[in-house]
Amino acid sequence: MTPPSEPGPAPDPDGQDGLEAQLRVFAAEIGGLYRVQKERAEQLETALGALKTAYLETIRSFAFVVEAKDAYTGQHLERCRAYGVALMEELGVADDHPDAEYGFLLHDAGKIGIPERILSKPGPLTAAEWRIMRTHPVIGCQMLENIPFMTTAAEIVRCHHEMFDGSGYPQRLKGEEIPCPPGPSASSTPLTP
Numbered sequence: 001m002t003p004p005s006e007p008g009p010a011p012d013p014d015g016q017d018g019l020e021a022q023l024r025v026f027a028a029e030i031g032g033l034y035r036v037q038k039e040r041a042e043q044l045e046t047a048l049g050a051l052k053t054a055y056l057e058t059i060r061s062f063a064f065v066v067e068a069k070d071a072y073t074g075q076h077l078e079r080c081r082a083y084g085v086a087l088m089e090e091l092g093v094a095d096d097h098p099d100a101e102y103g104f105l106l107h108d109a110g111k112i113g114i115p116e117r118i119l120s121k122p123g124p125l126t127a128a129e130w131r132i133m134r135t136h137p138v139i140g141c142q143m144l145e146n147i148p149f150m151t152t153a154a155e156i157v158r159c160h161h162e163m164f165d166g167s168g169y170p171q172r173l174k175g176e177e178i179p180c181p182p183g184p185s186a187s188s189t190p191l192t193p
């Protein structure tokens, strides 16, 4: 007598098993693609961070080149950076403007566009020379204003000679017309040109 045979797989008239297996394959492939993309995004973020750091360090070097060129500034840049950052921290706005530090460092960067004979003139400047000297905040702002993560820094550079009583330049802004983050720069900048 022949023993009974093992029961075979249950009939699958709708192809459900095949469909489920296919979906599992798709899900595994999508999971793999997601992991690869996530890893690439992290690598890209790390590379962008390194690029930004290198860029900011280049800016820092540039600021000190300007300082070396300008006989008036001395340790002025570093002092302004320290005072400006301290005041912004005290005002509670430092975290909202991480690029402000570079605005304080670069506030006189526009002096790169001022003739050497004016920058290094030993005696007092003439009225015409002062008009030229007083363009340096605008020149400096133009150097930064198109860089997306330097918007506050550009404002600081533009406004660093504005004074609360409206006697500053280039726009003779008064009181609260001076944007808040540049305020510390205006108040911590000694009366140099």
Ligand SMILES: [Fe+2]
Binding pocket: 107, 108, 136, 160, 161, 192, 193
């Ligand atoms: Fe200045």
